[in-house]
Amino acid sequence: MNETVIKANSLNVYFGKTHALHNVNFSIYKNKITAIIGPSGCGKSTFLKCLNRMNDMYDDFTLTGDVKYKGSNIYSKNVDVIDIRRRIGMVFQKPNPFPQNIFENIAFGLRIQNINNKETLNEIVEKSLVKAALWKEVKDRLYTSAFQLSGGQQQRLCIARTIAVQSDVILFDEPCSALDPGSTRKIEDLLLELKKQYTIVIVTHNMQQAKRISDYTGFFHLGDVVEFGTTAQMFQKPKEALTKEYVRGDFG
Amino acid sequence: MLQKQKRAKLSDSLFRIIGLVLTLFGVGVFGLVVVDAFTDGYPRLTLDFLTSFPSRNAEDAGILSAWVGTLWLMFTTGIIAIPLGIMAGIYLEEYGKRNWLSGFIEVNIANLAGIPSIIYGLLGLGLFVRFLELGRSVIAGGATLALLVLPIIILATREALRAVPSSIREASYAVGATKWQTLRYQILPAAFPGILTGIILAMSRAVGETAPLIMIGALTYVAFVPGGLGDPFTALPIQVFNWVSRPQHDFAVNAAAGIIVLLIMTLFMNALAIWLRYKFEKRVRW
Numbered sequence: 001m002n003e004t005v006i007k008a009n010s011l012n013v014y015f016g017k018t019h020a021l022h023n024v025n026f027s028i029y030k031n032k033i034t035a036i037i038g039p040s041g042c043g044k045s046t047f048l049k050c051l052n053r054m055n056d057m058y059d060d061f062t063l064t065g066d067v068k069y070k071g072s073n074i075y076s077k078n079v080d081v082i083d084i085r086r087r088i089g090m091v092f093q094k095p096n097p098f099p100q101n102i103f104e105n106i107a108f109g110l111r112i113q114n115i116n117n118k119e120t121l122n123e124i125v126e127k128s129l130v131k132a133a134l135w136k137e138v139k140d141r142l143y144t145s146a147f148q149l150s151g152g153q154q155q156r157l158c159i160a161r162t163i164a165v166q167s168d169v170i171l172f173d174e175p176c177s178a179l180d181p182g183s184t185r186k187i188e189d190l191l192l193e194l195k196k197q198y199t200i201v202i203v204t205h206n207m208q209q210a211k212r213i214s215d216y217t218g219f220f221h222l223g224d225v226v227e228f229g230t231t232a233q234m235f236q237k238p239k240e241a242l243t244k245e246y247v248r249g250d251f252g
Numbered sequence: 253m254l255q256k257q258k259r260a261k262l263s264d265s266l267f268r269i270i271g272l273v274l275t276l277f278g279v280g281v282f283g284l285v286v287v288d289a290f291t292d293g294y295p296r297l298t299l300d301f302l303t304s305f306p307s308r309n310a311e312d313a314g315i316l317s318a319w320v321g322t323l324w325l326m327f328t329t330g331i332i333a334i335p336l337g338i339m340a341g342i343y344l345e346e347y348g349k350r351n352w353l354s355g356f357i358e359v360n361i362a363n364l365a366g367i368p369s370i371i372y373g374l375l376g377l378g379l380f381v382r383f384l385e386l387g388r389s390v391i392a393g394g395a396t397l398a399l400l401v402l403p404i405i406i407l408a409t410r411e412a413l414r415a416v417p418s419s420i421r422e423a424s425y426a427v428g429a430t431k432w433q434t435l436r437y438q439i440l441p442a443a444f445p446g447i448l449t450g451i452i453l454a455m456s457r458a459v460g461e462t463a464p465l466i467m468i469g470a471l472t473y474v475a476f477v478p479g480g481l482g483d484p485f486t487a488l489p490i491q492v493f494n495w496v497s498r499p500q501h502d503f504a505v506n507a508a509a510g511i512i513v514l515l516i517m518t519l520f521m522n523a524l525a526i527w528l529r530y531k532f533e534k535r536v537r538w
Contacts, residue, residue, distance in 0.1 A: 054425065059350060086428035096419035099442060108437065109427035158423070165427050 152183025293508030328394025341409025373467025408450020
């Protein structure tokens, strides 16, 4: 039986008067890769950002329903948002390293927790880079600017940054859409490796990618979850006609 | 069809020529002013000129009290306007809620930047000199100029903060940084070159202001160097203004020499702004 890490119950999201997500119920299972697919503007990124409260940044964002992480609602009043974001990390569409060197990019998340001990930092930075499959490529240039890395390397650096703060869930918002096929391949291999220790949710436009790496797939359309199931079932015998059309590539 | 393309090409090159002529005109007028000031004032530009107090005799008169006064003024203006401006800018951009009040404040700040400087002089006279009883002192002058350049610094700060890509903000929040940590360690360092440029431009605006200082009653003949914030003062543009209004030709030469010093100060500040911007921007690239 799969252990549920995150569960969204009757989630409704509004931006001002726009109703972006309609009564979404969704489960994320431990040590699995869950793919979220759907055409542009269907609410998949909005949903992803609900899972670690990144939508809080927007002034006109309101939400009803709840999102439970390990049983407790992350939207209840006494919850520490900072702690939630640390445990549920996020990697974005466009690689967004800080304008600092490689070492500091990873150390930042630790320094803001007042971890400044040089040895501890060295150790965590190395471990995180090893896990993100980037260590070998950068170990001799840890103190050069992160902008000198290629796009794929920058994206792996962003993954390492998330790992360093001890996340156990990592949310990926179309992490490969700005990368070439070679770098995409490396990220995908990395995700398959990471799922042994982490729970992964990935929003993707690329149906082949969802098929290749995910265990579960959810299909969003115009703010609704049309269908959710194992990836094999979703791509081979979808229950809904709309899902069938989408995975076949008829629209989107 | 071909006709149309030809005409488009023609207006393209025509526009380029007009643009070039107008640009050269602006640069030319500036060059003329500089050349004129230099030919008139160069003979008086000696070390004595910089180290002497004003005098009744044009040959003995110098700008010691004026340039020291200007430095004092810049110092006071800076310590008042820079922290106030940056903090107001940060508040408005990062913390202020978007509502009618913030809209109202925004419009007003933009308007303040365009108010004639003599109005600020009037305000300074009423507020600092009379009401707060600071007299015609360095602090009254500095505070008046600080009000004058405050909108420039606020606007520059906001602009610089807005120019930092939101992806940096997202990245910082995503690793568990608070709003303040994000601001302090990511946004402000990235916005720093822009803020700095705004500050220096504001200061070079302040350095040349004459009207508000005359308005608050800055002295035109000062034969001592101010020793503190409470002392009376004069400043370079006031000294120049004073000399220009004298009938004797020799004082006009002094004025020209004073203008050269003022020009050099301003150009130096602008060069500093450009250099700092270049230096820091090399570090921050998106």
